[in-house]
Amino acid sequence: MAYTSVQKIRFDDVDGAGIVYYPRYFHLCHAAFEDFFDAAAPFSYPELISKKRLGFPTVHIEADFKAPLSYGDTAIVTLAVKKIGTSSVTAQYEIRRKRDSALCFTAEITTVMMSLDTQKALPLSDELKAVFSNYL
Amino acid sequence: MAYTSVQKIRFDDVDGAGIVYYPRYFHLCHAAFEDFFDAAAPFSYPELISKKRLGFPTVHIEADFKAPLSYGDTAIVTLAVKKIGTSSVTAQYEIRRKRDSALCFTAEITTVMMSLDTQKALPLSDELKAVFSNYL
Amino acid sequence: MAYTSVQKIRFDDVDGAGIVYYPRYFHLCHAAFEDFFDAAAPFSYPELISKKRLGFPTVHIEADFKAPLSYGDTAIVTLAVKKIGTSSVTAQYEIRRKRDSALCFTAEITTVMMSLDTQKALPLSDELKAVFSNYL
Amino acid sequence: MAYTSVQKIRFDDVDGAGIVYYPRYFHLCHAAFEDFFDAAAPFSYPELISKKRLGFPTVHIEADFKAPLSYGDTAIVTLAVKKIGTSSVTAQYEIRRKRDSALCFTAEITTVMMSLDTQKALPLSDELKAVFSNYL
Numbered sequence: 001m002a003y004t005s006v007q008k009i010r011f012d013d014v015d016g017a018g019i020v021y022y023p024r025y026f027h028l029c030h031a032a033f034e035d036f037f038d039a040a041a042p043f044s045y046p047e048l049i050s051k052k053r054l055g056f057p058t059v060h061i062e063a064d065f066k067a068p069l070s071y072g073d074t075a076i077v078t079l080a081v082k083k084i085g086t087s088s089v090t091a092q093y094e095i096r097r098k099r100d101s102a103l104c105f106t107a108e109i110t111t112v113m114m115s116l117d118t119q120k121a122l123p124l125s126d127e128l129k130a131v132f133s134n135y136l
Numbered sequence: 137m138a139y140t141s142v143q144k145i146r147f148d149d150v151d152g153a154g155i156v157y158y159p160r161y162f163h164l165c166h167a168a169f170e171d172f173f174d175a176a177a178p179f180s181y182p183e184l185i186s187k188k189r190l191g192f193p194t195v196h197i198e199a200d201f202k203a204p205l206s207y208g209d210t211a212i213v214t215l216a217v218k219k220i221g222t223s224s225v226t227a228q229y230e231i232r233r234k235r236d237s238a239l240c241f242t243a244e245i246t247t248v249m250m251s252l253d254t255q256k257a258l259p260l261s262d263e264l265k266a267v268f269s270n271y272l
Numbered sequence: 273m274a275y276t277s278v279q280k281i282r283f284d285d286v287d288g289a290g291i292v293y294y295p296r297y298f299h300l301c302h303a304a305f306e307d308f309f310d311a312a313a314p315f316s317y318p319e320l321i322s323k324k325r326l327g328f329p330t331v332h333i334e335a336d337f338k339a340p341l342s343y344g345d346t347a348i349v350t351l352a353v354k355k356i357g358t359s360s361v362t363a364q365y366e367i368r369r370k371r372d373s374a375l376c377f378t379a380e381i382t383t384v385m386m387s388l389d390t391q392k393a394l395p396l397s398d399e400l401k402a403v404f405s406n407y408l
Numbered sequence: 409m410a411y412t413s414v415q416k417i418r419f420d421d422v423d424g425a426g427i428v429y430y431p432r433y434f435h436l437c438h439a440a441f442e443d444f445f446d447a448a449a450p451f452s453y454p455e456l457i458s459k460k461r462l463g464f465p466t467v468h469i470e471a472d473f474k475a476p477l478s479y480g481d482t483a484i485v486t487l488a489v490k491k492i493g494t495s496s497v498t499a500q501y502e503i504r505r506k507r508d509s510a511l512c513f514t515a516e517i518t519t520v521m522m523s524l525d526t527q528k529a530l531p532l533s534d535e536l537k538a539v540f541s542n543y544l
Contacts, residue, residue: 008306010299010302010303010306011151011152011153011157011302011303011306011317012148012151012152012157012159012160012299012302014150014151014152015147015148015150016147016148016150016154016207016208016454016457017147017457017463017465017524018152018154018524019465021147021148021435021438022434022438022465022466023148023431023432023434023435023438024148024431026430026431026434027282027284027429027431030282030283030284030429030430030431031282031283034280034282034283044344045283046343046344046424047344049343049344049424049425050343050344055425057425057427057430057473057476058430058473059472059473060471060472060473061469061470061471061473062469062470063468063469063471064467064468064469065465065466065467065468065469068465068527071152071318071321071322072152072316072318072319072321072322116425116426119476144442146435146438146439146442147438147439147442147453148435148438152318152321153321153327153329153388154388155329157299157302158298158302158329158330159295159296159298159299159302160295162294162295162298163293163295163418163420166293166294166295166418166419166420167418167419170416170418170419180480181419182288182479182480183480185288185289185479185480186479186480191289193289193291193294193337193340194294194337195336195337196335196336196337197333197334197335197337198333198334198335199332199333199335200331200332200333201329201330201331201332201333202331204329204391207454207457207458208452208454208455208457208458252289252290255340283423283424283425283429284420284423284424284429284431284432286422286423286424287419287420287422288419288422288426288479288480289419290426293419293420295420296420343424344424
């Protein structure tokens with residue numbers, strides 16, 4: 001099962017060449033990750049940060065850019081969980097343009113659950129493993 | 137006396153109309169405010185935040201946009217202090233394009249010194265008053 | 273009548289003091305302006321830009337920041353038209369936090385309709401005047 | 409030979425967890441790529457875009473995040489050319505924190521030279537090959 005987040009490309013998302021600035025693709029992925037928590041977890045990502053003092057910093061990325069997004073486009077971002085480790089989660093992202101369904105971007109992004117206070121990796125709780133397992 | 141900060145317009149500073157996105161002008165002003173601390177104060181703005189737990193949130197802005205900045209431009213941002221209150225500082229900003237010295241933007245931005253912990257305004261220390269007074 | 277756009281505060285909207293970076297308030301306003309076109313005009317703002325080669329660059333701002341927005345907040349942005357000139361439109365924006373309805377920000381933002389090709393102001397068409405008049 | 413660009417971490421570069429938002433690392437890399445053109449090429453990157461109507465969109469990324477950058481840090485970004493293809497250039501980036509020289513980020517980023525008008529890949533000119541060869 002994949003989770004889908006739909007996001008408008010905004011006026012400031014483009015670069016000097018008139019297409020979406022490539023770092024913004026990772027922003028679209030992070031926004032989808034936040035939306036995923038709202039939809040699939042018993043707490044929001046902001047609550048994970050502020051109340052549990054946990055976060056999922058990114059440790060590794062492999063990404064391919066296949067077609068540009070432009071101002072006026074709507075991005076369809078899908079997130080599927082590829083691998084759940086002791087502390088890590090690897091998610092597979094795809095971004096498509098709504099207007100023609102063209103695949104614009106794919107990425108595998110590995111994150112590690114970390115204590116914001118100690119900056120150390122922590123094992124995923126059973127609750128979080130269950131959240132991610134639903135989207136394997 | 138005015139403080140001057142020189143900043144390259146970057147690839148992502150433009151909008152879908154091909155000119156610098158107007159909220160970015162305020163970012164250029166904030167970057168100049170940070171550079172001003174590096175140049176004129178006994179501590180950096182990050183140190184003010186992290187060590188003294190103080191900040192200068194913006195409370196009021198009046199701004200005029202007079203000419204566009206484009207990708208490839210260099211912005212000359214000048215900051216002069218217009219008014220020092222008990223807790224507040226009003227700064228006058230001007231942004232010019234380096235290529236032709238055209239005045240692109242003017243703003244008066246009022247900030248209030250605040251405790252990050254209590255979220256209350258605090259009176260400016262004599263040390264900070266002296267820093268700002270040099271640029272009246 | 274006012275137009276309302278609801279926007280999540282995202283992970284990157286905050287600054288080094290842990291609250292929403294003040295230039296981002298103007299980004300929230302611009303996003304609301306874009307959403308307003310989608311809801312109220314016969315063409316989207318991206319279409320105005322790319323097909324009609326027209327834009328509404330900002331020329332004047334007066335803004336007050338009244339309370340902070342934080343990560344996890346949802347911003348309720350309302351836009352009402354205050355004045356319609358020959359080429360200009362002045363909009364009144366308010367941003368409230370969803371969690372407690374606190375008024376965080378008010379601004380009057382004046383824009384001028386401009387040809388992207390000639391960079392000259394153009395008189396508003398009757399069609400656009402009607403769009404804005406509905407939100408006076 | 410590697411090219412080095414030094415960049416201050418700004419007030420808006422951090423995320424809700426208080427460290428630099430991970431997509432910003434790619435922004436630091438792009439800023440270094442622009443600075444590299446200023447230092448090493450007979451034309452700036454903005455001139456390549458606006459006068460030659462050429463660009464270097466990113467097609468592939470592999471990246472590792474090793475240590476966080478924080479507000480107040482200065483990023484030392486190095487760029488070395490790893491591979492020059494017919495139309496493509498693969499660059500190796502490293503980002504270190506100035507305060508302790510810790511390696512924060514490494515990435516290989518492959519870009520393809522493209523006509524902005526036709527959106528097709530074009531072979532690198534001898535002039536550009538020479539520019540990149542100096543940093544192999």
